[in-house]
Amino acid sequence: MPNEPLNPFRREMYDSLEAFVDHVSDLLGCPITLEDTHHRVLVYSSHDDETDIVRISTIISRRVPEKVINRLWKDGVIPQLLQSKKPIRIQEKKEIGLGNRVAISIWRGEEVIGYIWAVEIKELLTDEQMRILEHAAAIGKHLMSRFGRNKGSSNQDNQEFFWRLLTGHIGEKEAEEKLKKIGISASVPFTIMVCCFNEVITKEIERHILYLLKIAEDVKIILSTIDDNELIILTHPMEAKGKSSVTYKKFIQGFQKHLKERFCIADVKGSFGGIYKDAKYIGKSYKEAKTVLEVQQKFPKEAYSFINYQDLGIYQFLDVILEKRKQDGVDNLAIKKLDEYDKSHNTELLATLEAYLDESESMQKTVARLHIHANTLSYRLKRIGDIMEIDLTSPAQKFMLYLDLKLLHWLKT
Secondary structure, eight states: OTTOOOOOOOGGGGGSHHHHHHHHHHHHHHHHHEETTTEEEEOOOOOOOOOOOHHHHHHHTTTTOOOHHHHHHHTTTTHHHHTSSSSSEEEEEEGGGGGOOEEEEEEETTTTEEEEEEOOOSSOHHHHHHHHHEEEEHHHHHHHHOOOOOOOHHHHHHHHHHHHEEEEEEHHHHHHHHHHHTTOOOTSBBBBEEEOOOOOOOOHHHHHHHHHHHHHHSSSEEEEEEEEEEEEEEEEESSSSSHHHHHHHHHHHHHHHHHHHOOOOOEEEEEEEOOSSSSSGGHHHHHHHHHHHHHHHOHHHHTTOOGGGGGGGGGGGGHHHHHHHHTTTTOOOOHHHHHHHHHHHOOOOHHHHHHHTTTEEEEEEEHHOOOOOOOHHHHHHHHHHHHHHHTTTHHHHHHHHHHHHHHHHHHHO
């Protein structure tokens, strides 16, 4: 290519990794950080007149802050770096103190062994500078082999591994081998738990959490991580016999109780996904646990007792049904008609119908919930049937009404 810059890098030019990153920094005119595959800082350039909060925190702790790594995983940045050999531009994320950046993976064969990060302080890197960064990554693999520092495994390595499991960016065989090393065999049923706090988890709250996880009796905590206000856990029961779901519910309820009684931390929502024995389903279990929390939020009255994904019943499918409704452009005309009647006559027939269906058509439970007389409920149900022109004794019609009523709440929240 006519505009291709000459490769400014030669292996023999450097006597250390520090000299290498300083040279890259001089060529690009911006701060450079070289990290290993677990986002631990190997070296950073001396070009640091201006920088951002994340780079300062990274240099001080010698590793990218956990909340930043988690965010980059969720935003798809790290998965991109694990698949591409080209530079990746990362847009500014003010809420976590991350400025504009360009990152490129350093590959040895088909394996990523590190990353080069360039902080774009004043101007974005040009196409020519991007190609220079590619040359830097190519020479970096040789220099990392020559000057590399073997720091061994750590809990931070496990955190990185855990996010790869949660997001599905790991091979099944590699996942099983790693899980076996850290204590989970293929025959043990596991699940992903998610506990959602009302605030971002501070260091103090994290200490309380770690204490409670260490003294857990009925479950074994394999991996855990904190993502803003969420605690995410990979766990399996201590006892192979018995019902795993009962054990997991007991743990979450105990965890919530101890947080409240011992540390005055209340209103922590807990959930767990499907129970599986195959590592490839860890990401699926995580998504299911998150779905439970979403349903808890959208339906606090109905779903307050839901903890397990299996507890959701038809709520598992509301998002799918909603998408189908949107595609078809179909409203439930009977519900629409009843809603319009309520508004024009200042009645509460729609709420009565939903309560009646929520309580499995039990007259006794419905009147207790609505604080009305049984005769009043009977009259309302007759009016509902007349106005909506439906047969409330038909299971098919009742089921569809119930689903559509829940979809209305889903849309409102």
